[in-house]
Structures are given as C-alpha cells and as structure tokens.
Amino acid sequence: MRDYIIRDIGLAPAGRLKIDWVKAHMPVLNVIRAEFAAQKPFAGLRVAMSIHLEAKTAYLAEVIREGGAQVAITGSNPLSTQDDVAAALAAAGINVYAWYNASEQEYYDHLAATLAWEPHIIIDDGGDLVHLLHTSMTHLTGHVLGGCEETTTGVMRLRALERDGRLLFPMLAVNDARCKYLFDNRYGTGESVWAGIMRTTNLIVSGKTVVVMGYGWCGRGVAMKARGLGARVVVTEVDPVRAIEAYMDGHQVMNSDQAAAVGDIFITVTGCKDVLRAHHFRRMKDGAILANAGHFDVEINKPELQRVSTGRRLVRKDIEEYTLPDGRRLYLLGEGRLVNLAAGDGHPAEIMDMSFALQALAARYVSEQGRGLEKRVYNVPVEIDQRVARLKLQSLGVAIDQMSPEQQEYVNSHGLPAHNA
Secondary structure, eight states: OEEEOOGGGGHHHHHHHOOOOOHHHHHHHHHHHHHHHHHHHTTTEEEEEEEEOHHHHHHHHHHHHTTTTEEEOOOOTTTOOOOOHHHHHHTTTTTOOOOTTTOOHHHHHHHHHHTTTOOOOOOOOESSSHHTTTTTTTGGGGGGGGEEOOOOHHHHHHHHHHHTOOOOOOOOEGGSSHHHIIIIIIIIIIHHHHHHHHHHHHOOOOEEEEEEEEEEEEHHHHHHHHHHTTOOEEEEOSOOHHHHHHHHHHEOOOOHHHHHHSSEEEESSSSSSSSOOHHTTTTOOOTEEEEOOOTTTTTTHHHHHHHHHHEEEEETTTTTEEEEETEEEEEGGGGGGHHHSSSSOOSSSHHHHHHHHHHHHHHHHHHHHHGGGGGEEEOOOOOOOOHHHHHHHHTTTTOOOOOOHHHHHHHTTTTOOOOOO
C-alpha cells in the first residue's frame, strides 16, 4: 500500500533528476541492483530505513525495493532531508515519512510511521530506529530479523546495548567495514564537510587556522582536506595515540583551550558531547566559524553559546551570528548539525557507492542469516567487504595481482621458511 508524509509531491520531477544523476555515478550499486532484480532476495520482506534522505540514499532505497522488498524510509536528521528527493521516492511508490526542518515531534512521528510497517530488516544511520525499537516501540520487534548500522555514533549505541545485554536483535556494524570507514569516513567526510562550509560561507580556507576536534577516520579526512586547501591545521584529541598520529601527520596538536584562542574555523568530529563549551567561546577570535561533523548536534554546546551571547541573528542561509558582550562575533553553521548534510549534499556519489553497496549486501545477509544469528553486534563478513572492493576496482578499470597457491600456502603457514642445513 502506498503511503507518505512529505511536503509537496509536486517536487518529484526535480528530485528524480537528482536521483538519476547519482545513479549514473554509482556503478557498484548498479551491479548489485541488477543482481537483486534477478534474484529478489527481499521478496516478502519489509525494510525500514532511517538515513539522510537525499539522492544517494534514495537510490539505495530503490535498489532494496528492486530486490523485492516493501520499503519505508525516513530521515536521520531534521536538516538533511531534501524535499524534492522525498517527493520523487513517494511518486515512485516507496513509503516516505520525512521533510526538511522537521520539529522534534515531527521527526519522532516520522520515525514512528516508518516502524509502523512492522519491518523485518532495519537500515539505520545513527541508531534512532533501533533506539525506538528498544524503548517506546518494543512491541514491533517480533518481526525484526536484524539490521545494519551506517555510522560510528550508531555503532557506539549498539555496542552499549550489547554490553548491557539489552540488544533485541542482531545488527551488522557496516561502519566498521574497511570499505566504509577507510573511504566514506575519511575521503567522503573530508570532502563533503569542506564543500558544505565553503558553499555556505563563500570564504577562503587557504591561510586560515583550522581546528579539527577529534582525529578518528572522519577527523583524519577533514584535516587532510584542510591542509590540501592551504590551511594551517590544529588537532585536539583525548586519545594519546591518535594525538601522536596527528603530530606525525604534520599537524599541530594542542588541548582545546589552547586551540580556542588561535582557530579561525572549528570542526567538531568526535561523536561525543560538549566538545566546545562556554569557556572555549569566550577565548575565540572575532569571526570564528563553528561547524560540526558529528552525527548529533551536541558537540557544540548550543545552550551555552546562547547563554554567553548578547545577540543572535541569521546572517546568511545556514549561518547564525552570535555576538559576545565585548562585540566579538561567532558564526554557527547549520544549527550545529552535520554541516556536510545540513548545509550541503553529503558525501560524493562515488564514495557512497561503496558504503551503500555494503548496506545492500549486508541487508541481504541479514535476510538470509538473521534467524540464525545471536542478539549481538556483528562485523560485516569479510567476503562482502572484499566483493565491494573488487567491484569498485572493476568499475575503475584497475587490475590487481592474485597470490599463487604457493604464496597462499606460505602466508597461511605464517611465512616461516625452513632454513637450509
């Protein structure tokens, strides 16, 4: 049955153009779509998706449907849904519950409407669907075979449930697959964060001091791209090993209080809360730009920013100006939400081709193996990771070597040759 809650179905033609554009640049997912069309691995199953609802994720939803599934989809962030893309999916017969700039209640209602279809498989981005299924909507878990989680933040939430013995169904940590974090988190985040910042501010990066707060795979990507754009890069960290890595990568490492006084652009990318607080804001330069690249809008403490300010106004789309008592101005981008999606189009299509290929194949794995899995967090099978990598290489026209049987035997025997007598 067709159903949707969207802004305007009349926006569908514009959204369809966006979906068709990314489809032409996602060759791995196109191969998988053809397989799904022939094999129908999701026949008779319902799939619920909470994911940043833009063109690339819309195409993933269509690929899953091509596999025989009934698909219901909502956004995973109030500011990342694109209304024309949501309309295009609804016009194509997919159940869509999302619109741009949803209120907190609307966002919850959209999640709940997606789960009301009693899904068998969950595809989550940040863990909000899984959270609802473990709190106010536990009565719907009886049908769930399992699911897949896209993000670092979502996997952290899943592992907390697993540690507490409260996870109600198996989940695959797609974020932890090598074809995800090595490319999506690093190259995808690095490029899309700066695309969002530059498009929103129309300011130069070269010559500025950029403070990257957190040096996980996403932070590495943001820092790498900043340096490529000509910025001086400062990294803040709580992990001493990552701090040394940032130092060895050529970045300056400071604590956050020191960095607050020197940065021109601050980007939080930790997955934690309260990374920037009042004592940081009071030390910042006039004109400092604040952006977040973590999943939730808690890394920059917005209530404290409001509290230390004497004025606040919108000075440009997605840019709020906060005036401090001495007249200094700080600029918050995208309401402190994911800047690459709240103020941009998200990761490049070629990068998400790999991530969404993993999601699609992981969902098929759940459909086939879910009933036999324990209620825990699983890594994506190595075979799926390897297959996505090989398909990507084929799409690029790149050939690689293969080990001979003798080489495989050597490696499998720990590479310890016998010494000559």
